[in-house]
Amino acid sequence: MTTNTLDWTGAWNGRLTQKDAQRHTDRCEKLSTHLFEEIDGNRLPFINLPYREELEKGLLEHSPWLQSFDHMLLLGIGGSALGTRALQRAFFPEQDMPNHTGKRLWISDNVDAGTFEEWLTRLPAEKTVVVVISKSGGTIETIAQYFVVREWLKTHLGDAWTDHIMLITDAHNGYLRDEVNRLGVRSMPVPDNLGGRYSVLSAVGLVPAAFMGIDWKGLLDGAMSVGESLCKRGCSERSLLAHPSWKIASWAKTLMEEDYNILLFFTYIPTWASFGDWFAQLWAESLGKDGKGSTPLPAKGVTDQHSTQQLYLGGPRDKGCLYLTCPTQPEGMTFADDLPEKWSYLRGEKFGTLLQAETLGSRMALGQTHTPLVEIRVGEATEVEAGRLIALLEIATVLTGWLLEINPLNQPHVELGKRLANARLGASGYDEESKELDNFLGREPDIQEF
Structure with missing residues (x-):
């Protein structure tokens, strides 16, 4: 051995x-x-995996449904995508091989309007499952993609569109959880105290793994x-x-x-x-x-x-x-x-x-x-x-x-760019950020052609 x-x-x-x-x-x-x-207070759940039993039950329940599709379109960014891409490249490399005709995972982890539109033009909706991942349920890039994909599914599938989607988000709160409750679509929770960058061995990474036929139990066994x-x-x-x-x-x-x-x-x-x-x-x-x-x-x-x-x-x-x-x-x-x-x-x-x-x-x-x-x-x-x-x-x-005497579980500065972007888009509740934007955009430009 x-x-x-x-x-x-x-x-x-x-x-x-x-x-x-x-x-x-x-x-x-x-x-x-x-x-x-x-660990004992379940504030580091990626170490002892207290959610494992519920996770395995959900994966076993949803796997036949996931396996019935040829394509998975994953909407997520940062920790909702990077671990999944690593698993795909490591354990489902055949997707990237010449003449591959089997299942395919498509990860939309950026704001790339041209590519995203091209994917929706080419993907067969009736053979595609869409997985939307946001712990908070309010990640603007992912939610914006969801709004577009939701209309795409409705256009191609009518009332059956809800049979082609899964939302992975907080178990109780946030817009995506509200969507689960409103629509009755399939969902799996992101456990409490599990930030995105620590979440690959939860539903975030293992739902796509189950779709690809990766040994997700082996991943969990190794981690534990x-x-x-x-x-x-x-x-x-x-x-x-x-x-x-x-x-x-x-x-x-x-x-x-x-x-x-x-x-x-x-x-x-x-x-x-x-x-x-x-x-x-x-x-x-x-x-x-x-x-x-x-x-x-x-x-x-x-x-x-x-x-x-x-x-x-x-x-x-x-x-x-x-x-x-x-x-x-x-x-x-x-x-x-x-x-x-x-x-x-x-x-x-x-x-x-x-x-x-x-x-x-x-x-x-x-x-x-x-x-x-x-x-x-x-x-x-x-x-x-x-x-x-x-x-x-x-x-x-x-x-x-x-x-280092810092908190390794938060990301306070990531939120600054998000708040400024929301202010630029006209969202309410960002008065201070709007003033900062006005000052930034009002600077005297110093531009050189090349």
Whole structure:
């Protein structure tokens, strides 16, 4: 049986030293008590998954209905979409293969009027299920898409349009919950205290997973196995100190203290590359507060060895790196024996050995240029291992936030742009934002053509 490991051999590199590994140990006892209290109070539901039984019941109930459609159009943004895209790319890659004729997931996670209209022109409404995701039920981009899609469904399906839609939102409040109650359409809840960036292993990510036939139970099993030791009433300082998420958090906090202000997330599992985008939101939205945090930067191996890695190796020494690998990826086809002499060393080798060589070479290069690096090695690229990875990074993010003495579960500055956008659209209740807009738009322009 393969195992998952964290390789810390190159973690204390550059301005970090091995003694830094113990820098934050004195805070562990207090944080372990706080962690258990938060888990016990269901304020960190992505760790102990208290909603799992209800979630599984709902997924089993709705799966035959979901499977009856050929297309799923998902309306959601940020945490309502990034995790789902990562799951699709990792475990339903056939959608992106030539001549694919099976199910397809379409994720509308932006305000792109041209593409959105084109999708609605081309999608067969009678074979399409629409899933609308907003925890608050009031995300303007998603609600605007819902208004358009609702009319599209009515036009093509008449009164049957409500049989082609599911709303995933708060269990009790918000506009989408009101729509569920008014229309009687299918719905699943986003659990309390589960923010979007922590929600991939809820209905938010697992309804699309069920549609695609992904092993969603494996994802849940993997996640729970990582958080299990932290959920026991006897959870102590020793339990937390031994947990890999604590070590990542302590290392990440030390990086920031030593002016490593960028955290690379370098993925050397090609089908898992989109987990880098998911992690970027998780880390940035959780930790970027009060002038604190570090900038997450997704990178894809080996693609970025030929682009941005020049900066990583030759640029400022301001980066730490989480390096995601898997030793059991497909080996692929065998090189022929008649290759030119210059490439004779490839004769009889498997195509996949190139990826393993590049993985090692890039890691060594980062080490030799004094980049602190932790290798996250998953034994197999399966749903269970993905669930473990998701839980590991979510818990590490929360602990890092607490070490920074900020709240890793809110996102106050994200709301500012939303309020200004609502004021620009003419929504009521935004008098102060309207004044700010008038001042902004009234500035003397300084424009140059190019």
